[in-house]
Amino acid sequence: MSDRWRSLLEKICIPLGALLAALVIFGLFCALAGANPFGVYHSIYRAAFGSWSSFQNTLIQASPLMLSALCTALPARLGLVIIGNEGALVLGGLAAVAGGLTLGGWGLPTPGVQLGMALAGILAGGLWIAIVGALRHYRAVNETISSLLMNYIAIAFLNQMVNGPMRDPASLNKPSTFPIPSEHMLGTLPGSRVHYGLVLGLVACGLAYFLIQRTTFGFAARTAGGNVRAARVAGLPVGKLTLAICFLGGACAGLAGMVEVAAVHGRANESLNANYGYGGVLVAFIARHNPIAASLVALLLGGILASGGILQRAHGLPDATVMVFQGIVFLSVLYSDSLYGKLPIFKARPPKVRPTPPVATATLV
Amino acid sequence: MATEALGWWGVPLAIVAGTLRGSVPFLFVSLGECLTEKSGKINLGLEGTLLMGAMSAYAISFLTGSPWLGVVTAGVAGLFLGLIHGWLSQQPRVNDVAVGIAMIIFGSGLAFFLGKPFIQPSAPQLPTFSLAGWTQIPQLESALRISPLFILGVAIAPLMQWFFRSTRWGLLVRAVGDSPDAARAMGISIFKVRMASIVAGSFLAGIGGASLSLFYPGSWSERISSGQGLMAVALVIFARWNPIQCLFASLLFGGAQAIGPAMQSVGIDAYYYLFNASPYILTLLIMVITCSPKRTLTGAPGALGQAQE
Amino acid sequence: MRSPMFQVTRRQAIRGLLATGAFGLTVKLSACGDTSTTASNNDITAGFIYVGPRDDYGYNQAHAEGAASLEAIDGVKVSEEASVPETNAVQETMRSMIDIDGATAIFATSFGYFDPHVLALAEEFPDVQFFHCGGLYEEGVHPNNVGSYFGYIDEAQYVAGIVAAHATNSKRLGFIAAKPIPQVLRNVNSFTLGARTIDPSVTTQVIFTGDWADPVREAEAANSMADQGIDVLTCHVDSPKVVIETAERRGIFASGYHANQAELAPQGYLTGAEWDWSNVYTNYMTQILEGKTLMNGGIPHLVRGGFQDGFLKLSPFGPAVSPEAQQAAEAAKAELVAGNLVIYKGEIKDNQGQTVIESGKELGQTAVELEQMNWLAEGVMGSVGGWGVWVDGVDGWMGGWVVDAERLPGG
Known part of the structure; x- marks a missing residue:
């Protein structure tokens, strides 16, 4: 067997082994909690992947995470750790509503209104994270802390607007903006209940991959990310790169907010702040900031989230079980990253037997 | 029961009181994170540690009747989460920020899971004492009522400063954080020093959790932390990795938390969402003003967050 | 749109697949945990x-x-x-x-x-x-x-207000609320109206935390109210535990919400508005x-x-509730059970001095106007903020977005 095959096999087996190990640990956890692990496995499978209907649930949960993950993954190529996804997302949603209502009020046809909403979301989210980039570049403010602080500020701003100036008085007990007319809402993919946010997410991930790996811009960003000082010496416009890549990242999160508004809620309210931002940060880091991998990790997280309900309903486990499950899966996957090139089975001889999953029990201590 | 209202004096009083009681979790978590980051690793998972600490402290205090035993348990719970983080984040190719985020989810999930039976009961709280024995004003008496944990935290800050500056162990931690290669050449085990720093830092963060559930607000519920752990981690950067400045940053943040509600209680009730966001706005403004691209952050550990070879 | 017939057949098909396929073993093993199919x-x-x-x-x-x-x-x-x-x-x-x-x-x-x-x-x-x-x-x-x-849990809050008015020395009550939405405003108003039937000089300070659950901010609000001399606290947040406990620690009275929180405040718990x-x-x-x-x-x-239909309960009175307070509360409750008492009976003014319910007009509990409430009654210190009566502050700032009170349907 050639080395290429061996390396490919390694790339497939190690993540699968990590998932398997996580399932074993989680099974033990469930057994300790008094649930039948095999019943739990069956339920997870049934609720997340078992049928087209339940797989759609997974897709629905995954699609905002794909766009949101790019808000961390793109700037990471420049060496920036940005966790402001939540803020960019809610502002994107808010701006999309403002744009949609204004353009709808002018009587624009649906495609125009939808395009306007998308642009508004992209602009708001992009500018928000571009501020983070600007503060980093011009004031040397640490981007992680400023983006975290700006999350809270953005959420406060959303609440202030939704409870105040932009409130629809008919939204009685859940203060919301005026709704976007239903004809301007994003539809669902034919034959499914999955909205177009999934397509946008996949396309964005693909474009981001292309941008980073195949363009001069991406090359410049990767170079500067490797060593800012060297990049300056080489004459790369570090400031412009920082602003541009922060804008693009924020734009993706803003677009995620627009999708939430235009495909799900139809209006902006506090439900926009539903942790898709922090989920996106997690996805980006697990995917090692690779946009294609991010879309797969988003699917995985979507599947876990989709199976959260059935753990409560069929097995009497508390609502926090799904968080424990998530934690175990991601810790195990992270550990498995350290195994590349370490397992003798992928080194010496072609694997005749199925490789044993990497033992990650120690992650639980 | 005193009936006089304080009026406008209530606002500064609330801020002082908020500083004394609301700052404790920030203080412990940021000191813990300061120690961790000085060794060159980031532990973003202290939010999960904080919750785990809050839950276990409350549970043990309820079960045994001894809040101090609860505090110790909180520290030990933090220690265990620290072991996971310390081991995992030092594996090759594993990013410590990623582990931290996964640990937030794992730690808080575990805390919620195990904490279900303890939401309902009331656990014995830590004793408090008042700095205002001289006053007859009950508001002042209550505002200046502080927890021994606060004193402990305030004492740890200069101690840690001294530890970093003047002790051999402190030098080891700094050496490992600033230039791991040099440290390795000196024959220091990077793994062990970082592990010790992470575990000790998590121990402190666990105690910070105990202050949430056994001092202020003094209750266990799943929403007990509104992101204090994550915020405290960020405050370390704000404090330039200096324990004394961690103390000031925590006091500032604890006090700023009280602004929103206090303003409303005296009738300033417009924009309360924005007032409630004042701690974040304030911190950001201070950073924007005090940072400068002309100098790098002093105190930043040289190898902070760099990938393991 | 799917027909129900299709759902059943599809479910059965999946079950059949699972039973015969690779997951057959799992299905058998998991029979005990898998209650839904059995x-x-x-x-x-x-x-x-x-x-x-x-x-x-x-x-x-x-x-x-x-x-x-x-x-x-x-x-x-x-x-x-x-x-x-x-x-x-x-x-x-x-x-x-x-x-x-x-x-x-x-x-x-x-x-x-x-x-x-x-x-x-x-x-x-x-x-x-x-x-x-x-x-x-x-x-x-x-x-x-x-x-x-x-x-209509505001009926229970009305009665709780009566109890609170008897208990307070400072004539100042405190209400910690999550958001200024109709359901919450109605509780604040009913609590205040109930209290003011006993003593028209009683006022209620309201603080909005902005969040359904934020223990630290709730505790800060409770403490700053106690600092302002308020001596009875109640709340409308998802989990009143912290408010009740903080009140007890500050040595002031508390009135519960949602469920019975008497255990949390053995000294100061007065009563509470509970769901049934x-x-x-x-x-x-x-x-x-x-x-x-x-x-x-x-x-x-x-x-x-409301009380009449068994939707609500009142927490048992705490030790601090005087006999006359109990009597007054029981009397009001009996009237509510009998359906004789109308809480929103004109003339009622809001706290800006404007008449919101005309003299002689009665709004029964079923009135749609009450489900759209956007004002705070006379005696409540605080404002609903951002809309309704309070728009001046925003006006200059966001111009076109300001929503007038007139646009309220039925309001």
């Missing part, structure tokens, strides 16, 4: 969805206790899911309850589930009944298989078992009730 066909499965944890000592716990009481009824199965956010996740939860657990009645207990989530699923599953807590069902606008239920959802849910399920549905008109679409 349920007998006659059982009615009711799905309950909560927005937060089931045991929060507050809003969600009150609902979960109601749901738990259904287990005692023969032929009823309960399927529950907690911490379901108000996003399309709740749609998936409802769908999963219907598809996998075979639920034919869904109880969505959080206000934010209603529009668009419950409405969308109701369109899709016309044979499943959707009962929503707090929404305002509109005949002809909303699907026929949607029902809405809520209790077990009663409401039992009623619903009995009707469903009798074959009544929303669709055949057997169950009304809009169900509301």
